[in-house]
Amino acid sequence: MNTNVLRLACAMSLAASCSITLAQNYPVKPIRLIIAQAPGSATDVVSRTVGTKLSEALGQSIVVDVRPGAGGTLGTEIAAKAPPDGYNLFMANNSTHGANPALYAKLPYDAVKDFAPIIFVAATPYVLSVHPSLPVANLKQLIALAKSRPGQINYASAGNGSTHHLSGELLKTMAGIEIVHIPYKGTTPGIAALLSGEVSIMFNTVTGIQPHVKTGRVKTLAVTTAKRSEMMPGVPTMSEAALPGFEMLSWFGLLAPAATPRNVITRVNTETAKVLAMPEIRTALANQGLETRGGTPEQFGDYIKGEIAKITKIAKTAGVKAE
Numbered sequence: 001m002n003t004n005v006l007r008l009a010c011a012m013s014l015a016a017s018c019s020i021t022l023a024q025n026y027p028v029k030p031i032r033l034i035i036a037q038a039p040g041s042a043t044d045v046v047s048r049t050v051g052t053k054l055s056e057a058l059g060q061s062i063v064v065d066v067r068p069g070a071g072g073t074l075g076t077e078i079a080a081k082a083p084p085d086g087y088n089l090f091m092a093n094n095s096t097h098g099a100n101p102a103l104y105a106k107l108p109y110d111a112v113k114d115f116a117p118i119i120f121v122a123a124t125p126y127v128l129s130v131h132p133s134l135p136v137a138n139l140k141q142l143i144a145l146a147k148s149r150p151g152q153i154n155y156a157s158a159g160n161g162s163t164h165h166l167s168g169e170l171l172k173t174m175a176g177i178e179i180v181h182i183p184y185k186g187t188t189p190g191i192a193a194l195l196s197g198e199v200s201i202m203f204n205t206v207t208g209i210q211p212h213v214k215t216g217r218v219k220t221l222a223v224t225t226a227k228r229s230e231m232m233p234g235v236p237t238m239s240e241a242a243l244p245g246f247e248m249l250s251w252f253g254l255l256a257p258a259a260t261p262r263n264v265i266t267r268v269n270t271e272t273a274k275v276l277a278m279p280e281i282r283t284a285l286a287n288q289g290l291e292t293r294g295g296t297p298e299q300f301g302d303y304i305k306g307e308i309a310k311i312t313k314i315a316k317t318a319g320v321k322a323e
Helices: 003-025 042-058 070-080 095-103 139-148 163-175 187-196 206-214 262-276 279-286 297-318
Strands: 031-035 062-066 088-093 115-130 154-157 180-183 201-205 219-223 249-257 291-294
Touching (some): 031 070, 042 088, 042 249, 070 095, 070 249, 088 095, 088 115, 095 163, 115 139, 115 163, 115 297, 154 187, 187 201, 187 206, 201 206, 249 262, 249 297, 262 279, 262 297
Parallel strands (some): 031 062, 031 088, 154 180
Antiparallel strands (some): 088 249, 115 201, 115 219, 115 249, 115 291
């Protein structure tokens, strides 16, 4: 055998052996879990809730590395360029791997190619809510009213390009109605505007709107999940109510840098799935308005691709661009 060929074969064999050893012994040191949102954010809460039990399952500490900034692109770039050794994980969400790739013309990372999907962790629906003064009791009535008053009914969002905004644009497109977008600087002022009657409609998370539903200050018409929410089982889905196929979620899931060993991906997926099945974790996340998910890396990867494609289409149709 040619000497160079022999050396190459030995090198390849050694590399394969190292990869197998890494996977078998993994993990042998603390794991960094990068997030791209601020301390106390939903991403942070999910990461620490799941990370605590995952740490116990893997036998190594998991350190949450908070890297907010630039609408989530800063932390996401750090994660994309981290060593693919299994000791760098990333908690992605509907902004980093949904809205941002769809709305920004140029990002310092590729949301699909630069990451290896691990598992879909949790999600929460948005709730279509209206001010009590609006004379509607269900989604069909809202659509009919909007068609009779084109451009006269407005809806709030947490800002241009937010999921609240995109949900409103999807409603406009699927229902064939014209309602006016009023962006606010965050969820809190948007909800305040809905409660005061300054705006008539808003999509918001279960935890954000539920306290006001209980006091009767808003009416809920539908949730944006494919199936009814465990938190609001009496509220129909958008699909049930009038618009089949309407789905928009606030979601979270684990990724790793591309080229992370497959056996490591499988191990983290398996252990995380066990964590998500724990009653105490399901309860802890439910208290935050979240429902646990799960599934294979491939299923999560397909979901991300579908989210990016869906939001890209919504943004193109509505002319929405990141600010």
